[in-house]
Amino acid sequence: MSPRALMRGLFDGLDGACARAFGEAWNPMYQLGALGWFLFWIVTVSGVYLYIFFDTGITGTYESIEAITHAQWWAGGIMRSLHRYASDAMVVVAVVHLLREFARDRMRGNHWFAWLTGVPLLGFIYVCGITGYWLVWDTLAQYVALTSSELLDALPLFGEPIARNFVNQAALSDRFFTLMVLIHIAAPLLMLLVMWIHISRHARARVNPARGLGVVVLGALTLLSLLHPALSQPPADLDIVPATVGLDWFYLPAYPLAALWGEGAVWALLLGSGLLLALLPWLPPRRTPRAAVVDLPNCNGCARCFADCPFGAITLGPRDDGLAYEQQAVVDPGQCMSCGLCVGACPTATPFRTAGELQAGIELPGHPLAGLRERIRQAAETLSGDSRLMVFRCGHGATVASAPGSVAVLELPCVGMLPPSFVDYVIARRLADGVMFAGCGRGDCHFRLGDRWVEERIAGERDPWLRERVPRERVAVSWAGGAERAQRRADVARFRETLAGLPPLVRGGLRQLAAATRFAPVTWPAPVRWAGIAVALALFTVPLGVWDNWPAWRQLASGQAVVRLSFSHASRPKVECKPLTPQELAALKPNMRRQVGCPRERWPIEVELERDGELLYTGEHRPAGLWDDGPATVYARFDVPAGPQSLTVRMRDSGRAEGFDYERTETVDLVPEQNLVIGFDTLEGLVIR
């Protein structure tokens, strides 16, 4: 069994369990994308509330969040907890959504668009979450700030290490918080734009979950917020390094990996897996079914296919064949998913046309209607008895077994592809005693809208209607996801019993628009359902409250302290300034002439660090700038045992062959978790403090 088939089986089982507890309308597995939107709005609204009381400043930040959390726990505290837990939930929902679409292979062919635009959304979720944790300015924020900076510094993005901004309390500036707030607000706005692009090719995209589901999810998150409020860790102090921090494992699992594997490996993993995700739609095996094709002689531009296409692949264009009609249907092969819902909507798709070849105004090349009518006729010949059933099934829901002599099964890409007139045809010509549509789970059509269109066409709520004259007791719909094979068997058996009990079909019987017999997953009795919903919500929310800061991560071994080399220094120029000779002056352009010539290029600086006579670090650092004329920057972190020790740092900035231009030795008594910074001061030279 392939991993995808295994995943598909798992999801089928999960879908089925949720369908029994939540019912088809509330089934969260059928609306993961919409749940993601809902969580986004919870995070947005709570975020706006928090921003009103948030103070951007080194000391103000932490205090303002403490006030929000404790002084107004009944509002700000809940908002803060909702902000965090809904963000954590968004990670879960997005990942499950991605895995489910993968399991159902909804990424190949023209599905690539939604798949590809979903990949950066994951990135946005993480940028939003990480900058959010940064803003709290507690010890976790401190850890996030330094580790993020060190991760970013591993990429060739910044001229000098940004980790130096967080090297000690003195290095930090208020402006930095303003910048973080800006990113934390801009990133979700950009994310919203990408979310909109993500669904832009879906007609009637679902961006709101069922109201009841939204209420219970919000209720569960609020309950979690009350029982287990999101709290800050101790305030940040850059002069110490907290040995352990409670990590949000939804957002920060890569951070410990950076310590374990190194920054390069983490980036390779993140960028590599991101690239792989993005390329998945084009990896073999490629499957590209042929797009629907319009047949102009049979198209008068009535727009029914345009109205029913779930993927916006059909537009109405100006007529180009000289007929008096104003418009014609135009298929964009780059957006067509080959579901055939347009064929089911076409008024000319009628099997009663026997003069000439059966050809509708729009057809799927792989599934011509003429062939379908022939298959129906052949299938009818295999049936006998008084409850002959013809089942039209799609390839995505529970399978249906044909039973020789009594049940004939015909497969279509989607049950919504079957034009209602074909049902009329089967019944009127007595090719079977009943017709069943056997599709995916209700609300989970593989092609999004097929189940809805089928029911609405039968009920006379959507064109083309199943004709009033077709007795509805002879038509059934069975919605059953992949794992619901037993339900499907039961639906078929129950419907055949109904058919066997019906009086013979008479022409001109009662004409009535009505819904078909509708089979859908059996739900549990109400008390069991509510218990099931409670268990599902608990399974969903409790981990949010647990893994958002547990287990704690030990970033520094017990009894250790940290020594950081962190400074920026402009070394001496390679060539000293000297007065220009008259000849040299004459060689310069008039506007470039000056008395003293100063070549800009500087020496690289070389730095050594010794601890108790043992070499900890040696490195050469190039000056910044295109002409090597800027300051060189040093940033390195060392975890050392606490206790008294002698540290010696040396620096050469003059390009001399031997010896150093600066040297300092200090005996320090480091306490555990202390953050000691070795810097450079133009007046004092190298400093250890």
Add this chain to the structure above:
Amino acid sequence: MHLIEWREDFSIGLPGVDEDHRRLIAGINGLHERIEAGADASLVGSILGGIQSDIAAHFALEEKDMTALGYDQLAAHKADHERLLDDILDIIDEVCEGGRYEPATLGGRLSSWFGVHFRTHDARLHSWLVQAGRTPR
């Protein structure tokens, strides 16, 4: 003699709808001639099937236009469309199943089947379009 004569004042001013009307009337007249010439039931049934498809497409287009123009009697007009679509299928069933048809009654049924709708509902649509100033003429 034609069953239904097309007259220029039948034109309701929506080019696609008028094109459909002309084609439909031609189709019905053609069928009428076949009936008068004594065509067999299977041929009549197959021609009726073609007319059913054409008229279904025509109604779809007309309903789209009526919806777009905000026609006040859309619901009643559409209900009559649906009734006609049911009726023609019943006629087809009878012709095909019985294997024979009564030329005199079938002609009359067809004439009243589409003719009445054309003279009542479509005429009402035409006058509404003129009153509302939506027609080019």
